[in-house]
Amino acid sequence: MGDVSLTSTGSISVGYTGDYGNQTDSTHGLTAGGAAAFNGFFYNPNFLAFTVDPYYNQSRSNSNFASISDASGVSLSSSIFGGSHFPGSVSYATNYNTTGNYGIPGITSLNTNGNNQNFGIAWGAYEPGYPTLTAGYQQGSDNYTLYGTDESGNSRFESFHLDSNYRIAGFGLFAAFAHGNSDATIPGVIVDSQSTTSTADTNSYVFGVTHNFFWNGNFSTSFNRTDLNSDYLGYTFNGDIDTVNANIGMHPTPKLSFALTADYTDNLSGSLYQALIPGASSSTLAAGTGVVQNQSSSTSTSTTSGTGGLLTTEGSSHASDFLFNTSYSFATNLQAQGQIERRQQDYLGSGYGSNLYSAGVFYTRPIAGGYLGASVNVIDSTVDNRSDNQLGFNANTNYNRRIGNWQFGGYFNYAQNVQSVLITYNESFYTFSGNVARRMGHWYISAAAGGGHSGLTQVAGSSNSTETFTASVGRSKFALNASYAKSDGNSLASGGGLVPTPITPIVPSNLIVMYGGTGYSFGASASPWRNFTSSFAYVKSQSTLNNLGLTTWNNYEQQNAYVQYRFRQLGVNGGWTRFVQGFSASGTPPASFSSFYIGVYRWFNFF
Numbered sequence: 001m002g003d004v005s006l007t008s009t010g011s012i013s014v015g016y017t018g019d020y021g022n023q024t025d026s027t028h029g030l031t032a033g034g035a036a037a038f039n040g041f042f043y044n045p046n047f048l049a050f051t052v053d054p055y056y057n058q059s060r061s062n063s064n065f066a067s068i069s070d071a072s073g074v075s076l077s078s079s080i081f082g083g084s085h086f087p088g089s090v091s092y093a094t095n096y097n098t099t100g101n102y103g104i105p106g107i108t109s110l111n112t113n114g115n116n117q118n119f120g121i122a123w124g125a126y127e128p129g130y131p132t133l134t135a136g137y138q139q140g141s142d143n144y145t146l147y148g149t150d151e152s153g154n155s156r157f158e159s160f161h162l163d164s165n166y167r168i169a170g171f172g173l174f175a176a177f178a179h180g181n182s183d184a185t186i187p188g189v190i191v192d193s194q195s196t197t198s199t200a201d202t203n204s205y206v207f208g209v210t211h212n213f214f215w216n217g218n219f220s221t222s223f224n225r226t227d228l229n230s231d232y233l234g235y236t237f238n239g240d241i242d243t244v245n246a247n248i249g250m251h252p253t254p255k256l257s258f259a260l261t262a263d264y265t266d267n268l269s270g271s272l273y274q275a276l277i278p279g280a281s282s283s284t285l286a287a288g289t290g291v292v293q294n295q296s297s298s299t300s301t302s303t304t305s306g307t308g309g310l311l312t313t314e315g316s317s318h319a320s321d322f323l324f325n326t327s328y329s330f331a332t333n334l335q336a337q338g339q340i341e342r343r344q345q346d347y348l349g350s351g352y353g354s355n356l357y358s359a360g361v362f363y364t365r366p367i368a369g370g371y372l373g374a375s376v377n378v379i380d381s382t383v384d385n386r387s388d389n390q391l392g393f394n395a396n397t398n399y400n401r402r403i404g405n406w407q408f409g410g411y412f413n414y415a416q417n418v419q420s421v422l423i424t425y426n427e428s429f430y431t432f433s434g435n436v437a438r439r440m441g442h443w444y445i446s447a448a449a450g451g452g453h454s455g456l457t458q459v460a461g462s463s464n465s466t467e468t469f470t471a472s473v474g475r476s477k478f479a480l481n482a483s484y485a486k487s488d489g490n491s492l493a494s495g496g497g498l499v500p501t502p503i504t505p506i507v508p509s510n511l512i513v514m515y516g517g518t519g520y521s522f523g524a525s526a527s528p529w530r531n532f533t534s535s536f537a538y539v540k541s542q543s544t545l546n547n548l549g550l551t552t553w554n555n556y557e558q559q560n561a562y563v564q565y566r567f568r569q570l571g572v573n574g575g576w577t578r579f580v581q582g583f584s585a586s587g588t589p590p591a592s593f594s595s596f597y598i599g600v601y602r603w604f605n606f607f
Contacts, residue, residue, distance in 0.1 A: 015599015370401025
């Protein structure tokens with residue numbers, strides 16, 4: 001093909017299939033499908049290299065594609081001028097009639113059906129002696145229906161970024177611009193019994209300087225301005241957010257280090273809104289962990305507003321934070337740490353200040369044939385105009401050891417009375433994980449557990465928690481696995497799922513979606529003969545969602561079986577899928593869907 005080098009593999013399948021259920025027409029008959037992978041380059045791999053992966057009429061019952069429907073689509077990725085001073089890349093993906101997920105934290109997500117697409121392009125200029133320049137553009141969308149309801153949802157995003165770095169006279173300079181907008185429609189069975197929408201539009205500007213400092217140190221400072229216009233389920237923010245940050249780090253000796261950090265924002269309400277509300281960040285579609293209540297904005301012109309009896313004000317909110325910390329290494333495995341912090345916050349017409357003092361040690365060493373790491377920090381905090389003080393601490397430990405053919409590991413972290421993002425609230429939490437594994441001849445067994453719990457110390461009902469347990473046993477030709485999960489807490493809804501929120505007192509109560517549920521699964525796979533594989537999986541979860549007193553009990557269940565035998569370039573495969581999903585508040589019967597497939601396929605090495 002001249003200056004084009006191209007390799008391709010793929011498969012074409014023909015078989016008999018049947019689909020039936022209460023939300024689909026029952027069909028059966030012959031069907032055809034296939035998938036391919038094209039890899040190549042033009043002229044030279046560093047000039048233009050690409051990968052294209054199309055597929056047609058594929059589902060979990062007859063392929064490895066994670067879709068219970070007959071999905072089709074294509075993905076493309078490419079690199080241009082790789083290895084040069086001006087590299088670039090282009091990517092694209094689109095999927096039709098595919099299975100997606102609406103996430104519930106900690107347990108199996110709810111299934112959706114729809115279409116999605118993503119496109120991205122990036123380019124850079126890195127000419128020696130000149131400022132670097134990087135630009136990128138991305139957009140994507142997802143339109144779906146939620147199985148078990150007559151409701152649909154969608155999410156869409158678009159983003160652009162431009163950044164540059166330059167070093168002159170020992171100073172490192174950097175600047176960046178980012179624009180993003182997004183919108184989402186959330187199914188009514190999740191929030192408020194009717195579909196709701198959220199939108200966000202942001203522009204961010206960043207400028208910063210770095211320079212070496214004495215005592216083997218470094219100094220950096222940056223300024224960030226964000227113009228934010230957002231509407232989340234009727235709660236809006238429109239204004240500017242300015243943030244200034246400065247850092248100095250020094251290492252006068254190999255054992256001793258100091259660091260000083262100062263931060264200031266002229267819009268505390270806006271900073272919280274931008275960081276926490278789903279969709280408000282300029283760089284993501286639906287990221288975040290909460291939403292600030294209808295506080296006023298800042299000294300710059302901006303407003304927040306809402307409904308539902310919450311306070312709407314005009315005023316200012318700002319915050320500053322000064323942090324000094326130091327560490328000293330008594331030995332390679334023993335380090336002492338100290339910290340002093342002053343925080344000042346003004347919002348809702350009141351000022352709050354606090355002082356925090358903490359000290360701790362970090363210790364690591366081999367012990368009892370394994371390796372131990374542990375640390376503990378004690379924190380004393382005071383709040384202005386209060387006579388009492390709060391004592392808190394944070395402790396964590398991890399240990400790993402091998403005994404013969406056994407391998408053990410574990411981790412535990414606990415904190416009590418740790419000041420949260422707002423001075424007036426303290427947080428407590430714990431997380432843990434553990435695992436054990438053993439090889440017995442040709443067999444291998446393993447088990448693991450993990451979880452966590454977090455919440456505001458003096459606020460009932462503000463917690464989020466998760467628990468997970470997994471186990472597996474297998475050898476080269478056989479494997480069994482099982483899992484169990486449990487979670488509950490408070491969240492906000494986005495177009496793609498629920499997002500846990502840690503600061504419930506400042507979140508309007510009509511926005512909070514309380515969730516809870518359990519799920520379990522087990523599976524088996526076997527390859528008793530050469531070229532023969534089989535697998536079976538069963539997944540079930542039950543969850544509860546509550547918003548504004550509207551409670552829905554949800555049930556999810558899915559079973560999949562698959563067998564395949566390959567002889568040279570020919571193969572026979574078959575599959576069966578059963579899926580059930582329902583919501584008590586949907587007003588429609590649970591969705592029930594089953595399909596089966598048996599057929600032959602031919603593998604090709606096209607060129």
